[in-house]
Amino acid sequence: MDSFELNKVAGAVLGALLLAMGTGFLAELIYKPKPAGDRGYALPVAEETAGGAAAEAPKEEPLPVRLASADAAKGQGAAKKCMACHSFEKGGPNKVGPDLWGVVGRHKGGHEGFGYSAAMKAKGGDWTYDDLDHFLKSPKGFVQGTIMAFAGVSSPQERADILAYLKTLSDSPVEFPKP
Ligand code: HEC
Structure with missing residues (x-):
């Protein structure tokens, strides 16, 4: 070698x-073994609280402010989704829900001849704009046990428009609360 x-x-x-x-x-x-990372999946609890806070983030203007710029004509258009169940004329018929002529200032569950839920009858007081705003945002949230099978109107301004329309449905309209 x-x-x-x-x-x-x-x-x-x-x-x-x-x-x-x-x-x-x-x-x-x-x-190379990767770090094991998180096993299983994180429970969504924490995220939900965070999401909930975030969902509320687009801050809602106070109702009097929204009402000041509300448009009754737009509200009448938006109220089409109520018409499956409600009439809006004076002396109009009760349908699935009660006639809504003059509902602002009316006693809750107070329309003659309509079979309200026990929950609505128990709620008590007259319908103020503020109460109506809350009820329309979430019927079941405001009157637990209501038979109004309606998810609610999520847009704050659309609710104000509907309230402006409801205001017109009266011989002596109830004034909006002052901003
Ligand atoms: C699926 C049918 C349905 C739809 C859609 C509906 N409602 Fe109702 N609504 C009802 C029923 C039923 C009641 C009675 C609730 C109760 O007794 O718990 C009611 C009750 C009400 C009341 C209380 C009336 C009173 O005399 O105390 C208001 C105000 C109202 N609805 C407004 C609206 C508006 C505004 C809309 C549209 C944005 C709407 N509803 C859509 C069925 C409906």
Whole structure:
């Protein structure tokens, strides 16, 4: 074995060593265990509270401010979704829900001849704009147990428009609260 051959052998050994190390390194790169991360899934509780706060973020103008810029004509358009269940004329018929002529200032559950839920009859007081705003936002939220099967009007300004329309449905309209 001359030195040339010895060099070849050494080279081969060195190459093999390098290869082995290299593969080891590569393998480690590829198979390096990742941190386990979170197992299962986080319960959405915390997120929901955060989401809830965020959902309320687009702040609602106070009702008197919204009413000041409310549009009864737009409200009449928006009230189309109520017409499946309500009439709006003076002396109009009760349908699925009571006639809404003169509802502002009327006793809650106070329309003659309509079979209100016990919840509505128990609510008590007259319908103010503020109460109507809350009821229309979430009927079941405002009167737990109401039989008004309606999800509610989520847009604050659309509710104000509807209230402006309801105001017109009276011989002696109730004034809006002052901003
Ligand atoms: C699916 C039918 C339905 C729809 C749609 C509906 N309502 Fe009603 N509404 C009812 C019923 C039924 C009641 C009676 C609730 C009770 O007795 O608990 C009622 C009650 C009311 C009352 C209380 C009346 C009173 O005399 O005390 C108001 C105000 C009212 N609705 C407004 C509206 C408006 C405004 C809309 C549209 C944005 C609307 N409702 C959409 C069925 C409906």
